[in-house]
Amino acid sequence: MSNPLSVQAGNPYIAGNYSRVHSLGMDCRPRHLTRQLGLGCRRGPFDWIGGRSVADLDRALQTRCKEVLLLENLMPYEPDCKEYRKYADPSAGYLSAHDFALENHDLAREYPIFREKFDGICERFFTELTSLDSVLFFLSVAMEEHADWQFETPDEILANIQALKATLEQVCPNAKVGLLVATFHDELSEHSRPGLAFTRKYTFDNDEPWMEGRELQHWSDMLVGVNGFSGLSVVKESA
Secondary structure (H helix, E strand, O other), X not given: OOOHHHOOXXXXXXXXXXXXXXXXXXXXXXXXXXXXXXXXXXXXXXXXXXXXXXXHHHHHHHOOOOOOOOHHHOEEOOOOOOOOOOEEEOOOOEEEOOOOOOOOOOHHHHHHHHHHHHHHHHHHHHHHHOOOOEEEEEEEOOOOOOHHHOOOOHHHHHHHHHHHHHHHHHHOOOOEEEEEEEEOOHHHHHHOEOOEEEEEOOOOOOOXXXXXXXXXXXXXXXXXXXOOOOOHHHHHHHO
């Protein structure tokens, strides 16, 4: 593992105050962190579903998530998993791991309940975006660092992030839009500019609980300067 302590806290390209901070996935960390730090987040469609690529995310936003996790596209994923009931949607490029029961599972019975809930979250998400005057989106690209989870090259990520930023500005027509992108690629940081920040993320060993200790410190440092957040130690002292 590379040394995450070498990453500078905060990023001047996205520092400032925002009416809302939203997670764009591709895993649970952006939502978990922004909620824990009280940065003005609100529930959105990408909080708890796993994503495959920036291109898939851009398409999901353009279609208002209406084609994400459709029943006819769901396929069992890692059926031997003892913790979660997982379904993959290879057409949209998304993974559900938290929506269906592990015991006494019945997809035909459970899916309409899931769909109604998911569509309601999407409707509120996209409706609110039209009324905001400022919003920061937080995206973690690739759920894991090993090659099996790298669906886009650094050049493809960069090109697709540019398209994604334009899409976000379209769905937030009245807002100042910031985009914070955490990736496994050091070289992308040189492409940061006002309103778009790339930051390096690292994989941590399993010697500490998920998103605690060094991992929590590492991810929290990315958000220094956002909505008055000045560092994790301040949060701990005021708790």
